[in-house]
Amino acid sequence: MKIKESDFEFFKKLKIKSAIDLALLLPKKIENLNPSKNPKENEICTQKITIKSVSSRKNQLFGLGFCEEWQENISFVFFHPRAWHFGICKVGKGLIFNAKLSRFNHTWQFNNPKILTSFEGFSPKYQILGLKDAKIAAFIHKYLNYENLQESGIGDKYIHFLLNLHA
The missing domain is CATH 2.40.50.140 (Nucleic acid-binding proteins)
Incomplete structure (x- = not known):
């Protein structure tokens, strides 16, 4: 998984080492x-x-x-x-x-x-101290994709399952 240098510190705070770790980062609750x-x-x-x-x-x-x-x-x-x-x-x-x-x-x-400010749909709440939920969701959206998960060496059915968790 290729990470921009500016985003590297944020990934260290999340303790993420691979695309699989990122895919398994799930919200503690979801607000409607x-x-x-x-x-x-x-x-x-x-x-x-x-x-x-x-x-x-x-x-x-x-x-x-x-x-x-x-x-x-x-x-x-x-x-x-x-x-x-x-x-x-x-x-x-x-x-x-x-x-x-x-x-x-x-x-x-x-x-x-x-x-x-507006009706915001469903909002994930990760509840990670010192990190904003919106920024975590943006990073997941940016870096969690088929190619990055495929580089980790997992099968297609698991890739689709992990991607559907964040859809």
Whole structure:
């Protein structure tokens, strides 16, 4: 497997010595960041909310919004919000929230949601300290291919199996 010199240090951090090692580097979990079709209690949901009102009290930022997809009013709460949260949660703005959904006062509520920039599909989480998941996924996409696995001397059926793990 031919590795660019600039990428060599990253491979050392991952402790990868061959294309097979790279193919066997699997995520610890996969997050589903697709929009949720329906609200589901006590499950992690992702949906775009248009903010109708915002208030704060005692290290908490509360808000009420409307979800076009679900045709429901949605409340949200951030615990220990930063100035960034106050800056981004403005009335009339549409935000994509990803969090556990629960019922509170007969309203669906996102508890301490992550704010996403877009619906990102399925996101692998490798949970390797000091390395970003997106960079690991980019390296796998860049270096894991048929030719590199064939150089390792494994059979075609195993190559296709390993490639399908990352498809």
